[in-house]
Amino acid sequence: MISYRKELHFNLPTRRGLVNITRDVEKALAESGIKEGLILINAMNITASVFINDDEGGLHQDYEVWLEKLAPEKPYSQYGHNGFEDNADAHLKRTIMGREAVVAVTDGKLDFGQWEQIFYYEFDGKRDKRVLVKIIGE
Structure with a gap:
């Protein structure tokens, strides 16, 4: 079994933003072999x-509206977490949208259904963030 690890780095200029990272993940998959x-x-x-x-x-x-x-x-002041920080809503939004995705790899490609794409969703931007891409298989 082979293991491959890559980090994607983001620093969005806005507090919230959505980025399609499918091509980045496909590139990591190709690099992994x-x-x-x-x-x-x-x-x-x-x-x-x-x-x-x-x-x-x-x-x-x-x-975004939902x-x-x-979690407005x-x-x-509506959040107990906010004091030193002002990002309680970002923590709640992350819990709703989830931490990760897992995709099957078949014949060297992401084994997707029709229309499926991978997204990074930032809820407290304007600073460096990372996404881990970890691939295991043969």
């Missing part, structure tokens, strides 16, 4: 998520 196995993609920060869904602008806007209803950024 692994043809059959599993790939784990996970956010290495507690205020960011990795998930799989459709790359459709209306859906992306729906996420998450803001569930302001007023900051």
